[in-house]
Amino acid sequence: MVTSNRPVPTIMTTAVRIFELSLGQMLWSRRSVFLAFIAAAPVALAGLIRFATFAEPRLLPQINGERLDGTALFGLMIWLLYVRFIVPVLGMFYGTSLVADEVDDKTITYLFVRPIPRGAVLIGKYLAYFVCTALLILPSVVLVYFLLVPIGGGSIGRSFPLLAVDLGVLAAGIGSYGALFAWVGARLKRPLVVGLVFVFGWEPGVLLFPGYLKRATVAYYLQGLVPHTMPQEGGVNILFQVFQEVPPVPLSLAALAGVTLVGVWLAARATETREYVLEQ
Amino acid sequence: MVIAADHVSKWYGQVIGLNDVTLEVSPGITGLLGPNGAGKSTFMKLITGQLKPSKGTIRVLGEPIWRNPALYYRIGFCPEQDAFYERMTGLEWVSALVRLNGVSGESAMALARQAIEMVDLADAAGKKIGAYSKGMRQRIKMAQALAHEPELLILDEPLAGMDPLARRRTIRMIKDWGRSGRSVIVSSHILHEIESMTSNILLINQGRILAEGNVHQIRDLIDEHPHTVHVKADETRALARALLADADVLSLKFESGALVVQTGRPDAFYSRLTAIAASGEFGAIHEVTSPDDNLQAVFKYLVK
Amino acid sequence: MPIHDQGYRRYGGERAAHGRAWAVIAFAGIRTMLRKRSFLGLLLVAWAPFFVRAVQIYAAANVPQASFLAPTPEMFRDFLAQQSSFVFFIAVYAGSGLIASDRRANALQIYLSKPLSRVEYVFGKLAVLLAFLLLVTWVPAIVLLIVQIVFTGDVSFFVDNIFLFPAITVSAFVQTIAISATMLALSSLSKSSRYVGILYAGVIFFSQAMYGVLYQVTRDSSWAWVSFNANISQVNAFIFRMRPTYETPWPVSLAVLTIVVALSAVILERRVRGVEVVA
Numbered sequence A: 001m002v003t004s005n006r007p008v009p010t011i012m013t014t015a016v017r018i019f020e021l022s023l024g025q026m027l028w029s030r031r032s033v034f035l036a037f038i039a040a041a042p043v044a045l046a047g048l049i050r051f052a053t054f055a056e057p058r059l060l061p062q063i064n065g066e067r068l069d070g071t072a073l074f075g076l077m078i079w080l081l082y083v084r085f086i087v088p089v090l091g092m093f094y095g096t097s098l099v100a101d102e103v104d105d106k107t108i109t110y111l112f113v114r115p116i117p118r119g120a121v122l123i124g125k126y127l128a129y130f131v132c133t134a135l136l137i138l139p140s141v142v143l144v145y146f147l148l149v150p151i152g153g154g155s156i157g158r159s160f161p162l163l164a165v166d167l168g169v170l171a172a173g174i175g176s177y178g179a180l181f182a183w184v185g186a187r188l189k190r191p192l193v194v195g196l197v198f199v200f201g202w203e204p205g206v207l208l209f210p211g212y213l214k215r216a217t218v219a220y221y222l223q224g225l226v227p228h229t230m231p232q233e234g235g236v237n238i239l240f241q242v243f244q245e246v247p248p249v250p251l252s253l254a255a256l257a258g259v260t261l262v263g264v265w266l267a268a269r270a271t272e273t274r275e276y277v278l279e280q
Numbered sequence B: 001m002v003i004a005a006d007h008v009s010k011w012y013g014q015v016i017g018l019n020d021v022t023l024e025v026s027p028g029i030t031g032l033l034g035p036n037g038a039g040k041s042t043f044m045k046l047i048t049g050q051l052k053p054s055k056g057t058i059r060v061l062g063e064p065i066w067r068n069p070a071l072y073y074r075i076g077f078c079p080e081q082d083a084f085y086e087r088m089t090g091l092e093w094v095s096a097l098v099r100l101n102g103v104s105g106e107s108a109m110a111l112a113r114q115a116i117e118m119v120d121l122a123d124a125a126g127k128k129i130g131a132y133s134k135g136m137r138q139r140i141k142m143a144q145a146l147a148h149e150p151e152l153l154i155l156d157e158p159l160a161g162m163d164p165l166a167r168r169r170t171i172r173m174i175k176d177w178g179r180s181g182r183s184v185i186v187s188s189h190i191l192h193e194i195e196s197m198t199s200n201i202l203l204i205n206q207g208r209i210l211a212e213g214n215v216h217q218i219r220d221l222i223d224e225h226p227h228t229v230h231v232k233a234d235e236t237r238a239l240a241r242a243l244l245a246d247a248d249v250l251s252l253k254f255e256s257g258a259l260v261v262q263t264g265r266p267d268a269f270y271s272r273l274t275a276i277a278a279s280g281e282f283g284a285i286h287e288v289t290s291p292d293d294n295l296q297a298v299f300k301y302l303v304k
Numbered sequence C: 001m002p003i004h005d006q007g008y009r010r011y012g013g014e015r016a017a018h019g020r021a022w023a024v025i026a027f028a029g030i031r032t033m034l035r036k037r038s039f040l041g042l043l044l045v046a047w048a049p050f051f052v053r054a055v056q057i058y059a060a061a062n063v064p065q066a067s068f069l070a071p072t073p074e075m076f077r078d079f080l081a082q083q084s085s086f087v088f089f090i091a092v093y094a095g096s097g098l099i100a101s102d103r104r105a106n107a108l109q110i111y112l113s114k115p116l117s118r119v120e121y122v123f124g125k126l127a128v129l130l131a132f133l134l135l136v137t138w139v140p141a142i143v144l145l146i147v148q149i150v151f152t153g154d155v156s157f158f159v160d161n162i163f164l165f166p167a168i169t170v171s172a173f174v175q176t177i178a179i180s181a182t183m184l185a186l187s188s189l190s191k192s193s194r195y196v197g198i199l200y201a202g203v204i205f206f207s208q209a210m211y212g213v214l215y216q217v218t219r220d221s222s223w224a225w226v227s228f229n230a231n232i233s234q235v236n237a238f239i240f241r242m243r244p245t246y247e248t249p250w251p252v253s254l255a256v257l258t259i260v261v262a263l264s265a266v267i268l269e270r271r272v273r274g275v276e277v278v279a
Helices: A011-027 A031-055 A070-095 A100-105 A108-112 A118-148 A160-187 A191-207 A219-225 A235-243 A249-273 B040-047 B069-073 B090-099 B105-118 B134-146 B164-179 B191-197 B215-221 B236-244 B266-279 B295-302 C021-034 C037-046 C048-062 C064-069 C073-082 C084-095 C100-104 C108-112 C118-135 C138-152 C156-160 C164-187 C193-218 C221-226 C228-239 C250-271
Strands: B003-012 B015-025 B029-033 B055-060 B075-078 B152-156 B183-188 B200-205 B208-214 B227-233 B249-255 B258-263 B285-289
Touching (some): A031 A070, A031 A118, A070 A118, A070 A160, A070 A191, A070 A219, A070 C193, A100 A108, A118 A249, A160 A219, A160 A249, A191 A219, A191 C084, A191 C193, B003 B040, B015 B040, B015 B055, B015 B208, B029 B164, B029 B191, B075 B134, B090 B134, B134 B164, B152 B164, B164 B183, B183 B191, B208 B215, B208 B295, B215 B295, B227 B266, B236 B249, B236 B258, B236 B266, B266 B285, C021 C037, C037 C048, C048 C073, C073 C138, C073 C164, C084 C164, C084 C193, C100 C108, C100 C193, C108 C118, C118 C138, C118 C164, C138 C156, C138 C164, C164 C193, C164 C228, C193 C221, C193 C228, C228 C250
Parallel strands (some): B029 B183, B075 B152
Antiparallel strands (some): B003 B015, B003 B055, B200 B208, B227 B258
């Protein structure tokens, strides 16, 4: 018989157990079809571009007299697809539902009547989200890299450090967006609306203008880590480029780490104190 | 005391779930009884620490339950809702939950197997829960509640969806559990289920506790409802004439071969009836029963 | 008969003809949404641009210095385009749980056990979302037309731009039908309205992002057919006889929207069933 004098396991021990329980469910759930599609679409697009430029090399546009090469294309995909869309959307998708899914499915009861800290449930699920998302997205990035970089004579070996940095940036993005939305999901009743406004309204809007407001975004700090310079043309874009402020790398790393740790801590705290009333 | 609630109230916005409840639950099997919407689930959620009281305090096994995860080593809870990780097998699910009770992998498997055998699901342990019938799902829920051998078992509608055989086995298991020194709190709105398990009840309605304790004691205390006694005798009319002389007999009715008496003082009435039967003055008295000395009557009288 | 039977009596009144059950579902859905204060707030906020435009029209008609604010047919097209952000949020709020919630509650079996066909069920649900989306697109645009006549005191603008009424109507219906069909199809795919909301946002914004990449690579805006919103914009431009934003021909955009609606119908046909066959 299990005695009651035992101390409660530590948060990390419990989190690991919850992680083991949740990872399989997340990876093999139907929702991962959505994740797989999101991961596959850029690969398909990259394949299409590779095929098209192979058939018609002049397809690639010129900017300021220079034709775009594969490395620039790869940077474009990283920025436009992965950093500005895929990573935030997946962070919102999974982050807001870490505990909410268990509440909707009414399985949260089984976890909350165990001798484990409630916050560990959230942390374990967050770890499962991170691993699940990274396992699907990062290989997709690698495939896109191998498809695009050789275009226009680019070297896979020479550009490899860029890939490594990009993978790190995306992992940092997955971690920080996930943590932020984990907190939003744990605190608010309607986290989806807030998430959508933040990702598709606040971040794109605020990043365009000078000032301090952009520091209240995750994309600003991710921008500081992205190694690619975006090709710019046109008066308006150049003007924006003048105003665009890119934070230094150490600040970006510190901010993203802060967002991740604080987000997860706040989310865990919210889970500890909140009452979950299940629908009858 | 297993549960001690002190002026506990719980409201959800404008709706009161539990209204100023003060009670103590002793060790043993206790039935929590009430109609739908009475507050049973709210009370269950409060004593399992899923909700915090809006007012008052709740102590379970001598300790506050809210945000006290260590207490769950000693508590097992079988919730009402039909919710599982459907893709897992019964054994995987129960052992995963036992592992969360701080038990290592091998031991967790062993405890899970033991619990699954106890609920007669050993044959289906390797099947996915999604393929289980309603009764099997109910039993696997019971298994996860008792796998870690808790001191206190809290069961919310444990017999829902079970077939009659499974019901009997589960009732027997609950009674065995109570006899082994553990405490069980069972909630239900089905009176005869509770009656078959225990005579110790907690009657709740509209967020208030109407009565607690032994069902027969409660019945005795319900003064405004006279007791009905059913007497089968050879000479019912002569017996009726004799009983009518007694001021405690409030009314008499004849049924085929029997007399139905309403009395305000059942103890005195039974004594007199025993004396009459012994004397044989009015022929043989074949049977004496009280159709309303039971939970149904208590429930009917208290829950208006 | 002196003592009347108090037992169960069969309903002896009139019954509505078959085929009207969709209206019951629609009205019930509309009533349910209107009971939510936050949703009413969202609808109110969605009408804010209408009030701004109404003030603009009033100023243009009554303040000579503000005559440059006079309404043009473009203003109505721009108004509908600006409402698209509210359309997005209303579609997510009101539409994501339309079928998903019924699937979660296992209510489909109950619905379809009544004298109600699957088509009526789908149309009833579609009507709920259409009603709210038209309430923030077609209704305010038409009211703006009326406001223009009322504030100017003459019908010359209306007569000179007589195509505006059908243009606003067709444009609003194209937009709302495409969005409603898509949202309803997505809602039938899951039991979680939250997941459906994100799926819908994914469809809209992912297609936009994909177009963005293709445009950056090729510098050719004829790839706009990839983007859901761009297709609606192209069709609207044609309806309002305006210069289109992208190089995609409007029949291509219309074809894409038609395919999306048809695909949604196929998904709904497969998913809206009384029983789910589990292999």
